[in-house]
Amino acid sequence: MPKREEAFALLSAYNGDALVTHGLAVEGTMRYMARKAGEDEELWGIVGLLHDLDYEKFPEQHCHKTAQILREKGYSEEIIRAIMSHGWGICTDVEPQSRMEKTLYAVDELTGLITACALVRPSRSVMDLELSSAKKKYKDARFAAGASREVIQKGADILGVSIDELIVDVITAMREIAPSLRLEMKA
Incomplete structure (x- = not known):
């Protein structure tokens, strides 16, 4: 399996700050969820980190270009398939x-x-974000309109968890890595 540093360098070579930060958020969340499920944290983390590898440079080939790049770099089919699956019903x-x-x-x-x-919080931090606030924003389709509520709900359904449980897990996971996301409490 590739080292995390190699995966991060690859992500950084193809993307600017915003998508690298998103990759870090998904990596941290995947690592948290792997620990919670007793799964391979390193594998899940690399999948999360690299899931949008191609999005900035090749948006019209999203997921497909990532598969090509990762095959050329010798990544496993397990990693490639997982990344391809996040585009299910959208681009794969x-x-x-x-x-x-x-x-x-x-x-x-x-x-x-x-x-x-x-x-949008006064603190600009995930550290004081609670389920009730996130749920209110989740229900407002105009807020962060690019975040598909349909995909989020479908994801919760296929995992067999409530949307509330999924939101709490993601908030908790992102709190663990808040400094790397620039979402920690400011002094």
Whole structure:
């Protein structure tokens, strides 16, 4: 399996700050969810980190270009398939099947929504974000409109968890890595 540093360098070579930060948010969330499920934290983290590798440079080939790049770099088919599955019904027909794939599908859009929720708080932090505030923003389709509520709900459904549980998990995960996301409490 590739080292995390190699995966981060690859992500950084293809993307600017915003997508690198999103990759870090999804990586941290995937690592948290892997620990919670007793799964391989390193594998899940790399999948989360690299899931949008191609999005900035090749948006019209999203997921497909990532598969090509990762195959050329010798990444496993397990990693490639998981990344392809996060585009299910959007840009791929690869349905999430494993717990890792279902988790990536469920948390990708939600990390963006939680980031937006944190940034509109007076603290600009995820550290004081509570479920009730996030849920209110989730229900407002105009807020962070790019974060598909349909995909988030479908993700929760395929994982077999409530939307509330999924939101709490993502907030908790993002709190663990808040400084790397620039969402910590400011002094």
